[in-house]
Amino acid sequence: MTGLWIVLAALALALGFGGLRQLRDGRARADHRQASTPAAALALGGDLGTDATFLQFSAPVCAPCRATHRVLSEVAAADPALAHIEVDAASRLDLVSEFGIARTPTVLLLDSDGIVRHRIVGAPRRGEVDEALRLLRGSRAA
């Protein structure tokens, strides 16, 4: 009898947690947690874009990181004002704690000054990426 309850609890936990993740992953959220240092000063291993930069945190044991890389490098390649920098999260634990990265893939959208403006946790949805870029550029023009 104990076993039956455990199996049902495991089923409920898996479906609830997985369903929630499915709903929330990949969405761009405005990031108000201002980092103490602009990312520009943190030696990211690449140049910032003149308009915006995707800073992607990845891991070798992370399957969706590959898909994320594909989408973002495609977007960045199509627009010379954008840059895409990918870092191995484990080798940059300084950045991980600086920006409060909990899991991979996490993408930070930086503005031209290297300030974090949006955060996407989980494999980004293409529409969310475009919308975040539009918002960022809109606020610059204003």
Add this chain to the structure above:
Amino acid sequence: MPTDPTASDSAAAPTIDPRSPRFGAVITSAVLALTILLGPGWGLPLLVLQALVFAAGALLGLRNHPYGWLFRTFVRPRLGAPTELEDARPPRFAQTVGLVFALAGIGGALAALPAVFYVAVGFALVAALLNAVFNFCLGCELYLVTHRLAAIFGTD
């Protein structure tokens, strides 16, 4: 120029048909659910078998995974070629996590600590179900946690 630490060293890393680990997760879920239903007594032999399966995938690589063999022999011929291959490291990492939980469950059963058995195998079942139903990436969740803990305790 985009930089890509995951792709740069994965050119040499083994790849896998992404449907194989997912098929394996379905079998693993069924085996673990049955293990829990049978309890720490009758379920123990089943859990030992599943632990050996995890160990094969984690230590010998996914090429030598029994469920992977089942997939290649009986399922893949009916499905045809995969549209793309995936890095084998994420599912291999998941097998390692599964092995740890299975060993904890075996320890609980042998030490007559049924709570340890149920909690350990219960969490392994949650992980297997997440993988089977949602194609969940366990490495994405745990990789950073383990590295941060390792850094804190100075073993990195």
